Amino acid sequence: xxxxxxxxxxxxxxxxxxxxxxxxxxxxxxxxxxxxxxxxxxxxxxxxxxxxxxxxxxxxxxxxxxxxxxxxxxxxxxxxxxxxxxxxxxxxxxxxxxxxxxxxxxxxxxxxxxxxxxxxxxxxxxxxxxxxxxxxxxxxxxxxxxxxxxxxxxxxxxxxxxxxxxxxxxxxxxxxxxxxxxxxxx
Amino acid sequence: xxxxxxxxxxxxxxxxxxxxxxxxxxxxxxxxxxxxxxxxxxxxxxxxxxxxxxxxxxxxxxxxxxxxxxxxxxxxxxxxxxxxxxxxxxxxxxxxxxxxxxxxxxxxxxxxxxxxxxxxxxxxxxxxxxxxxxxxxxxxxxxxxxxxxxxxxxxxxxxxxxxxxxxxxxxxxxxxxxxxxxxxxxxxxxxx
Numbered sequence: 468x469x470x471x472x473x474x475x476x477x478x479x480x481x482x483x484x485x486x487x488x489x490x491x492x493x494x495x496x497x498x499x500x501x502x503x504x505x506x507x508x509x510x511x512x513x514x515x516x517x518x519x520x521x522x523x524x525x526x527x528x529x530x531x532x533x534x535x536x537x538x539x540x541x542x543x544x545x546x547x548x549x550x551x552x553x554x555x556x557x558x559x560x561x562x563x564x565x566x567x568x569x570x571x572x573x574x575x576x577x578x579x580x581x582x583x584x585x586x587x588x589x590x591x592x593x594x595x596x597x598x599x600x601x602x603x604x605x606x607x608x609x610x611x612x613x614x615x616x617x618x619x620x621x622x623x624x625x626x627x628x629x630x631x632x633x634x635x636x637x638x639x640x641x642x643x644x645x646x647x648x649x650x651x652x653x
Numbered sequence: 654x655x656x657x658x659x660x661x662x663x664x665x666x667x668x669x670x671x672x673x674x675x676x677x678x679x680x681x682x683x684x685x686x687x688x689x690x691x692x693x694x695x696x697x698x699x700x701x702x703x704x705x706x707x708x709x710x711x712x713x714x715x716x717x718x719x720x721x722x723x724x725x726x727x728x729x730x731x732x733x734x735x736x737x738x739x740x741x742x743x744x745x746x747x748x749x750x751x752x753x754x755x756x757x758x759x760x761x762x763x764x765x766x767x768x769x770x771x772x773x774x775x776x777x778x779x780x781x782x783x784x785x786x787x788x789x790x791x792x793x794x795x796x797x798x799x800x801x802x803x804x805x806x807x808x809x810x811x812x813x814x815x816x817x818x819x820x821x822x823x824x825x826x827x828x829x830x831x832x833x834x835x836x837x838x839x840x841x842x843x844x845x
Contacts, residue, residue: 528719528720530716531716531717559813562810566806569803590751593751601744628762629759632758632762635762636758640773646773
């Protein structure tokens, strides 16, 4: 009972008690009696207080699962430079490498097949990382773990096939840069 | 007092959920409020019901409370600003470019199966058959995401080395990148 009383009192916001024109909610109950408001009533008031316009549920709250006890801290993942700073630096290295690779054909005026192949490989890695970031951001593991796994595997398969496709294009056709040039000036 | 508050809130919620009712709900709420005030001033022993809760109910109450927490409002309530507009544009343009590359490569790989002609020779032949407006339009629509994502990518790399990070600098570089992207995309589109 003691636990419930402190919980209830904390849950009442100042704005709500001030609306009672001097007759605050605390005076309703004696210090030895728990507050007369139930939890559900208070929470309903609080939500209604907050939303003065119509509520639109874009992402309604899913089932709330409490792992362990309510006071457990959030699990801290094992620190790993492979998933942290190395990964971050690698992403930047790939992005930065795209600048000279993109500028080189313009600057040199000629097209080198090796440069073109490196450009294709770098673009593929850059795209893969970008799509990975999209999946991680918009398909959170705690909400849609299966959909996320499905998309991740689809991306891996897709990147692999795209790599094969680019290899075919590079070996059988004129190469990415030359192809764009020919279409652009057609 | 609580009864008055309850009627006020429920009429407000009704009004918010069904705007068509607002014409009728507003006077009704006022009338109910006057009535409720009369009732509320009469001394009553227990204005609301009490629900007893056991300590073992703590988790279910906590879970129920969490579900009632307010969710973030939709993006449309935020003021359009160059900072976050360019941020999401960077992601959208990158997805378009990479998506295009992926779709083309997969289609090229599958083309022998379906008899599609996606070789550079037939593609350039098709593109050459278009009129000047269509050519310019298509080129601009491809060049614009490319130039924007490229220049904004450089802006991101500058941030990554810890430069140009103040609010003012982010806005200035943002407008700069936008200007350079549009101009260079137009130059590329007019290139023949």
